[in-house]
Amino acid sequence: MGRDEFIDACKQVGLNVTYQRIAIFNKLMEHTDHPSADDIYKEVRQDYPTISLATVYKTLETLAKHDLISKVTYLHDIARYDGTSEAHHHLVCIKCKKIIDIDSNALDAIGIPAGVPGNFRILNYRVQFDGICESCESASTEQE
Amino acid sequence: MGRDEFIDACKQVGLNVTYQRIAIFNKLMEHTDHPSADDIYKEVRQDYPTISLATVYKTLETLAKHDLISKVTYLHDIARYDGTSEAHHHLVCIKCKKIIDIDSNALDAIGIPAGVPGNFRILNYRVQFDGICESCESASTEQE
DNA sequence: TTATAATTAATAATGATTATTAAAAAAGAA
Protein backbone atom coordinates (compact mmCIF):
# COMPACT_ATOMS: atom_id res chain seq x y z
CA MET A 1 0.00 0.00 0.00
CA GLY A 2 1.41 3.36 -1.03
CA ARG A 3 1.04 6.72 0.60
CA ASP A 4 -2.07 7.76 -1.29
CA GLU A 5 -3.75 4.46 -0.72
CA PHE A 6 -2.94 4.78 2.95
CA ILE A 7 -4.59 8.17 3.12
CA ASP A 8 -7.68 6.81 1.44
CA ALA A 9 -7.70 3.79 3.72
CA CYS A 10 -7.52 6.00 6.81
CA LYS A 11 -10.49 7.98 5.61
CA GLN A 12 -12.41 4.81 4.90
CA VAL A 13 -12.01 3.51 8.41
CA GLY A 14 -12.67 6.93 9.93
CA LEU A 15 -9.18 7.83 11.10
CA ASN A 16 -7.98 11.37 10.73
CA VAL A 17 -5.03 11.67 8.43
CA THR A 18 -2.24 13.17 10.48
CA TYR A 19 1.37 13.87 9.73
CA GLN A 20 2.42 11.40 12.44
CA ARG A 21 0.36 8.55 11.05
CA ILE A 22 1.71 9.06 7.57
CA ALA A 23 5.29 9.27 8.81
CA ILE A 24 4.98 6.10 10.90
CA PHE A 25 3.29 4.20 8.11
CA ASN A 26 5.90 5.31 5.60
CA LYS A 27 8.77 4.21 7.80
CA LEU A 28 7.15 0.86 8.38
CA MET A 29 6.73 0.36 4.64
CA GLU A 30 10.39 1.11 4.05
CA HIS A 31 11.23 -1.94 6.16
CA THR A 32 11.22 -5.54 5.10
CA ASP A 33 12.41 -6.74 8.49
CA HIS A 34 9.39 -6.18 10.70
CA PRO A 35 10.63 -3.52 13.08
CA SER A 36 9.62 -2.83 16.64
CA ALA A 37 7.89 0.30 17.87
CA ASP A 38 11.19 1.57 19.15
CA ASP A 39 12.90 1.00 15.79
CA ILE A 40 10.23 3.09 14.09
CA TYR A 41 10.41 5.71 16.80
CA LYS A 42 14.15 6.18 16.34
CA GLU A 43 13.76 6.64 12.61
CA VAL A 44 10.73 8.88 12.61
CA ARG A 45 12.40 11.06 15.20
CA GLN A 46 15.07 11.95 12.65
CA ASP A 47 12.50 13.81 10.58
CA TYR A 48 10.18 14.73 13.40
CA PRO A 49 12.10 15.23 16.65
CA THR A 50 9.14 16.03 18.88
CA ILE A 51 7.28 12.79 18.28
CA SER A 52 6.75 10.65 21.35
CA LEU A 53 7.43 6.95 21.70
CA ALA A 54 3.95 6.55 23.15
CA THR A 55 2.52 8.06 19.97
CA VAL A 56 4.37 5.50 17.90
CA TYR A 57 3.00 2.68 20.01
CA LYS A 58 -0.50 4.07 19.95
CA THR A 59 -0.42 4.72 16.22
CA LEU A 60 0.88 1.26 15.37
CA GLU A 61 -1.80 -0.34 17.52
CA THR A 62 -4.47 1.87 16.01
CA LEU A 63 -3.41 1.07 12.46
CA ALA A 64 -3.25 -2.64 13.29
CA LYS A 65 -6.69 -2.54 14.86
CA HIS A 66 -8.07 -1.12 11.62
CA ASP A 67 -6.17 -3.68 9.55
CA LEU A 68 -4.04 -1.16 7.75
CA ILE A 69 -0.94 -2.90 9.07
CA SER A 70 -0.48 -5.96 11.27
CA LYS A 71 1.38 -7.19 14.28
CA VAL A 72 3.53 -10.18 13.47
CA THR A 73 3.82 -11.16 17.11
CA TYR A 74 0.40 -10.63 18.47
CA LEU A 75 0.90 -13.29 21.17
CA HIS A 76 3.89 -11.44 22.45
CA ASP A 77 2.59 -10.01 25.70
CA ILE A 78 3.14 -13.02 27.96
CA ALA A 79 5.49 -15.96 27.50
CA ARG A 80 3.59 -19.22 27.08
CA TYR A 81 5.07 -22.65 27.64
CA ASP A 82 4.52 -26.09 26.28
CA GLY A 83 5.29 -29.40 27.96
CA THR A 84 6.77 -30.85 24.83
CA SER A 85 9.80 -29.66 22.92
CA GLU A 86 8.79 -31.18 19.59
CA ALA A 87 7.63 -28.67 17.00
CA HIS A 88 3.95 -28.92 16.34
CA HIS A 89 1.04 -26.80 15.23
CA HIS A 90 -1.35 -24.55 17.04
CA LEU A 91 -4.77 -23.08 16.93
CA VAL A 92 -4.90 -19.67 18.55
CA CYS A 93 -8.01 -17.80 19.58
CA ILE A 94 -7.43 -14.17 18.72
CA LYS A 95 -9.82 -13.07 21.45
CA CYS A 96 -8.90 -15.00 24.58
CA LYS A 97 -5.46 -16.09 23.34
CA LYS A 98 -6.14 -19.71 24.12
CA ILE A 99 -3.61 -21.98 22.40
CA ILE A 100 -4.64 -25.48 21.35
CA ASP A 101 -2.37 -28.14 19.91
CA ILE A 102 -3.11 -29.57 16.50
CA ASP A 103 -1.99 -33.01 15.60
CA SER A 104 -1.95 -33.29 11.84
CA ASN A 105 0.05 -35.54 9.61
CA ALA A 106 -0.85 -33.36 6.66
CA LEU A 107 0.80 -30.35 8.29
CA ASP A 108 3.84 -32.35 9.28
CA ALA A 109 4.25 -33.36 5.67
CA ILE A 110 4.47 -29.85 4.23
CA GLY A 111 8.24 -29.74 4.07
CA ILE A 112 10.13 -26.73 2.90
CA PRO A 113 8.58 -25.21 -0.19
CA ALA A 114 10.03 -23.14 -2.98
CA GLY A 115 10.21 -19.48 -2.06
CA VAL A 116 12.30 -20.12 1.03
CA PRO A 117 15.78 -18.62 0.71
CA GLY A 118 18.51 -21.23 0.56
CA ASN A 119 20.97 -19.34 2.72
CA PHE A 120 18.92 -20.01 5.81
CA ARG A 121 19.30 -23.22 7.76
CA ILE A 122 15.78 -24.24 8.69
CA LEU A 123 15.39 -26.25 11.85
CA ASN A 124 11.66 -26.73 11.99
CA TYR A 125 8.39 -25.06 11.22
CA ARG A 126 5.01 -24.61 12.75
CA VAL A 127 1.67 -23.63 11.41
CA GLN A 128 -0.49 -21.32 13.44
CA PHE A 129 -4.19 -21.06 12.74
CA ASP A 130 -5.79 -17.90 14.04
CA GLY A 131 -9.47 -17.81 14.73
CA ILE A 132 -12.23 -17.57 17.28
CA CYS A 133 -12.79 -20.36 19.76
CA GLU A 134 -16.22 -21.71 20.56
CA SER A 135 -16.65 -19.91 23.86
CA CYS A 136 -15.56 -16.54 22.48
CA GLU A 137 -17.84 -17.08 19.50
CA SER A 138 -20.89 -17.75 21.63
CA ALA A 139 -19.98 -14.89 23.96
CA SER A 140 -20.03 -12.47 21.02
CA THR A 141 -23.28 -13.73 19.50
CA GLU A 142 -25.01 -13.25 22.83
CA GLN A 143 -24.64 -9.53 22.35
CA GLU A 144 -26.89 -9.48 19.28
CA MET B 1 7.20 -37.20 28.86
CA GLY B 2 6.31 -38.61 32.25
CA ARG B 3 7.83 -37.92 35.61
CA ASP B 4 10.45 -40.65 35.44
CA GLU B 5 11.47 -39.76 31.94
CA PHE B 6 11.79 -36.17 33.06
CA ILE B 7 14.11 -37.16 35.87
CA ASP B 8 16.25 -39.14 33.46
CA ALA B 9 16.25 -36.31 30.97
CA CYS B 10 17.41 -33.85 33.61
CA LYS B 11 20.27 -36.11 34.49
CA GLN B 12 21.20 -36.52 30.85
CA VAL B 13 21.51 -32.78 30.30
CA GLY B 14 23.29 -32.29 33.61
CA LEU B 15 20.58 -30.59 35.61
CA ASN B 16 20.10 -31.47 39.22
CA VAL B 17 16.74 -33.04 39.91
CA THR B 18 15.06 -30.80 42.43
CA TYR B 19 11.62 -30.84 43.95
CA GLN B 20 10.86 -27.47 42.34
CA ARG B 21 11.77 -28.60 38.86
CA ILE B 22 9.65 -31.71 39.14
CA ALA B 23 6.71 -29.76 40.53
CA ILE B 24 6.89 -27.13 37.77
CA PHE B 25 7.28 -29.72 35.04
CA ASN B 26 4.38 -31.77 36.39
CA LYS B 27 2.06 -28.79 36.49
CA LEU B 28 3.01 -27.85 32.96
CA MET B 29 2.25 -31.37 31.77
CA GLU B 30 -1.17 -31.26 33.38
CA HIS B 31 -2.03 -28.40 31.07
CA THR B 32 -3.11 -28.63 27.47
CA ASP B 33 -3.54 -24.87 27.19
CA HIS B 34 0.02 -23.58 27.25
CA PRO B 35 0.11 -21.64 30.48
CA SER B 36 2.19 -18.62 31.44
CA ALA B 37 4.83 -18.58 34.14
CA ASP B 38 2.36 -16.90 36.44
CA ASP B 39 -0.28 -19.57 35.83
CA ILE B 40 2.20 -22.25 36.81
CA TYR B 41 3.34 -20.24 39.80
CA LYS B 42 -0.19 -19.92 41.16
CA GLU B 43 -0.75 -23.65 40.89
CA VAL B 44 2.58 -24.83 42.21
CA ARG B 45 2.20 -22.48 45.15
CA GLN B 46 -0.83 -24.50 46.29
CA ASP B 47 1.41 -27.46 47.05
CA TYR B 48 4.57 -25.53 47.77
CA PRO B 49 3.76 -22.13 49.28
CA THR B 50 7.31 -20.88 49.60
CA ILE B 51 8.22 -21.15 45.94
CA SER B 52 9.11 -17.89 44.26
CA LEU B 53 7.78 -16.56 40.96
CA ALA B 54 11.35 -15.90 39.90
CA THR B 55 12.13 -19.57 40.44
CA VAL B 56 9.26 -20.52 38.17
CA TYR B 57 10.53 -18.19 35.44
CA LYS B 58 14.08 -19.36 35.82
CA THR B 59 13.12 -23.02 35.86
CA LEU B 60 10.91 -22.74 32.78
CA GLU B 61 13.67 -20.95 30.89
CA THR B 62 16.23 -23.49 32.02
CA LEU B 63 14.09 -26.44 30.97
CA ALA B 64 13.35 -24.79 27.62
CA LYS B 65 17.03 -24.11 27.06
CA HIS B 66 17.73 -27.80 27.48
CA ASP B 67 14.83 -28.74 25.24
CA LEU B 68 12.88 -30.53 27.91
CA ILE B 69 9.96 -28.18 27.31
CA SER B 70 9.46 -25.33 24.87
CA LYS B 71 8.28 -21.78 24.71
CA VAL B 72 5.40 -21.39 22.31
CA THR B 73 5.91 -17.65 22.04
CA TYR B 74 9.61 -17.28 21.76
CA LEU B 75 9.29 -14.02 19.82
CA HIS B 76 7.31 -12.53 22.64
CA ASP B 77 9.73 -10.02 24.07
CA ILE B 78 9.08 -7.11 21.70
CA ALA B 79 6.09 -6.44 19.49
CA ARG B 80 7.01 -6.53 15.80
CA TYR B 81 4.99 -4.91 13.05
CA ASP B 82 4.34 -5.55 9.41
CA GLY B 83 3.33 -3.05 6.74
CA THR B 84 0.77 -5.38 5.27
CA SER B 85 -2.30 -6.78 6.93
CA GLU B 86 -2.59 -9.82 4.68
CA ALA B 87 -1.63 -13.10 6.34
CA HIS B 88 1.59 -14.49 4.98
CA HIS B 89 4.48 -16.66 6.05
CA HIS B 90 7.72 -15.99 7.84
CA LEU B 91 11.23 -17.19 8.30
CA VAL B 92 12.55 -16.42 11.77
CA CYS B 93 16.15 -16.54 12.84
CA ILE B 94 16.19 -18.04 16.32
CA LYS B 95 19.43 -16.22 17.13
CA CYS B 96 18.99 -12.61 16.01
CA LYS B 97 15.18 -12.78 15.73
CA LYS B 98 15.21 -11.41 12.23
CA ILE B 99 11.87 -11.97 10.50
CA ILE B 100 11.77 -12.43 6.73
CA ASP B 101 8.66 -12.72 4.57
CA ILE B 102 8.10 -15.80 2.49
CA ASP B 103 6.02 -15.65 -0.61
CA SER B 104 4.90 -19.15 -1.44
CA ASN B 105 1.89 -20.32 -3.36
CA ALA B 106 2.43 -23.80 -1.99
CA LEU B 107 2.02 -22.55 1.56
CA ASP B 108 -1.00 -20.47 0.66
CA ALA B 109 -2.62 -23.59 -0.74
CA ILE B 110 -2.42 -25.69 2.42
CA GLY B 111 -5.95 -25.04 3.55
CA ILE B 112 -7.39 -26.38 6.75
CA PRO B 113 -6.41 -30.00 7.30
CA ALA B 114 -8.09 -32.76 9.24
CA GLY B 115 -7.16 -32.63 12.89
CA VAL B 116 -8.40 -29.09 13.34
CA PRO B 117 -11.39 -28.95 15.66
CA GLY B 118 -14.59 -27.93 13.90
CA ASN B 119 -15.88 -25.72 16.69
CA PHE B 120 -13.28 -23.10 15.97
CA ARG B 121 -13.83 -20.47 13.33
CA ILE B 122 -10.52 -20.14 11.53
CA LEU B 123 -9.76 -16.77 9.99
CA ASN B 124 -6.32 -17.38 8.54
CA TYR B 125 -3.11 -19.21 9.11
CA ARG B 126 0.59 -18.60 8.85
CA VAL B 127 3.57 -20.84 8.65
CA GLN B 128 6.66 -19.91 10.58
CA PHE B 129 9.99 -21.46 9.73
CA ASP B 130 12.53 -21.29 12.51
CA GLY B 131 16.20 -21.49 11.70
CA ILE B 132 19.52 -19.75 11.55
CA CYS B 133 20.12 -16.92 9.13
CA GLU B 134 23.25 -16.63 7.05
CA SER B 135 24.96 -13.99 9.15
CA CYS B 136 24.30 -15.80 12.45
CA GLU B 137 25.50 -19.03 10.86
CA SER B 138 28.79 -17.54 9.73
CA ALA B 139 29.21 -15.74 13.04
CA SER B 140 29.01 -19.04 14.90
CA THR B 141 31.37 -20.95 12.60
CA GLU B 142 33.99 -18.25 13.11
CA GLN B 143 34.34 -19.46 16.67
CA GLU B 144 35.58 -22.86 15.62
C1' DT C 1 -15.50 31.40 13.94
C1' DT C 2 -16.81 28.48 17.69
C1' DA C 3 -17.67 24.20 19.73
C1' DT C 4 -16.73 19.45 19.88
C1' DA C 5 -14.12 15.53 19.10
C1' DA C 6 -9.82 13.35 18.01
C1' DT C 7 -5.00 13.22 18.42
C1' DT C 8 -0.60 14.09 20.31
C1' DA C 9 3.31 14.79 23.69
C1' DA C 10 5.05 14.24 27.98
C1' DT C 11 5.25 11.71 31.71
C1' DA C 12 3.77 8.49 35.18
C1' DA C 13 2.27 3.95 36.06
C1' DT C 14 1.95 -0.92 35.20
C1' DG C 15 3.32 -5.43 34.71
C1' DA C 16 6.21 -9.10 32.85
C1' DT C 17 10.68 -10.50 33.16
C1' DT C 18 15.51 -10.49 34.72
C1' DA C 19 19.33 -9.50 37.88
C1' DT C 20 21.21 -9.66 42.35
C1' DT C 21 22.47 -11.69 46.38
C1' DA C 22 22.39 -14.37 50.42
C1' DA C 23 20.71 -18.70 52.14
C1' DA C 24 19.85 -23.50 51.30
C1' DA C 25 20.59 -27.71 49.04
C1' DA C 26 23.22 -30.89 46.30
C1' DA C 27 27.49 -32.99 44.67
C1' DG C 28 32.23 -34.33 45.15
C1' DA C 29 36.47 -35.10 47.65
C1' DA C 30 38.79 -36.53 51.66
Next chain:
DNA sequence: TTCTTTTTTAATAATCATTATTAATTATAA
Protein backbone atom coordinates in the same frame (compact mmCIF):
# COMPACT_ATOMS: atom_id res chain seq x y z
C1' DT D 1 30.55 -38.89 57.40
C1' DT D 2 32.52 -34.16 57.14
C1' DC D 3 34.39 -30.46 54.63
C1' DT D 4 34.46 -27.91 50.37
C1' DT D 5 32.65 -26.40 46.17
C1' DT D 6 29.02 -25.77 43.05
C1' DT D 7 24.28 -25.37 41.99
C1' DT D 8 19.86 -23.93 43.02
C1' DT D 9 16.47 -21.36 45.36
C1' DA D 10 13.94 -17.41 47.60
C1' DA D 11 13.33 -12.83 48.24
C1' DT D 12 13.60 -8.67 46.49
C1' DA D 13 15.18 -4.98 43.62
C1' DA D 14 15.83 -3.45 39.06
C1' DT D 15 14.78 -3.20 34.20
C1' DC D 16 12.35 -2.49 30.22
C1' DA D 17 8.38 -2.76 27.05
C1' DT D 18 4.00 -1.16 27.01
C1' DT D 19 -0.12 1.36 28.55
C1' DA D 20 -2.62 4.95 31.04
C1' DT D 21 -3.21 9.63 32.16
C1' DT D 22 -3.78 14.21 31.25
C1' DA D 23 -3.20 18.62 29.38
C1' DA D 24 -2.19 20.79 25.11
C1' DT D 25 -2.81 20.78 20.26
C1' DT D 26 -5.03 19.86 16.05
C1' DA D 27 -8.81 18.50 13.16
C1' DT D 28 -13.65 18.40 12.13
C1' DA D 29 -18.41 19.97 12.22
C1' DA D 30 -21.82 23.31 12.99
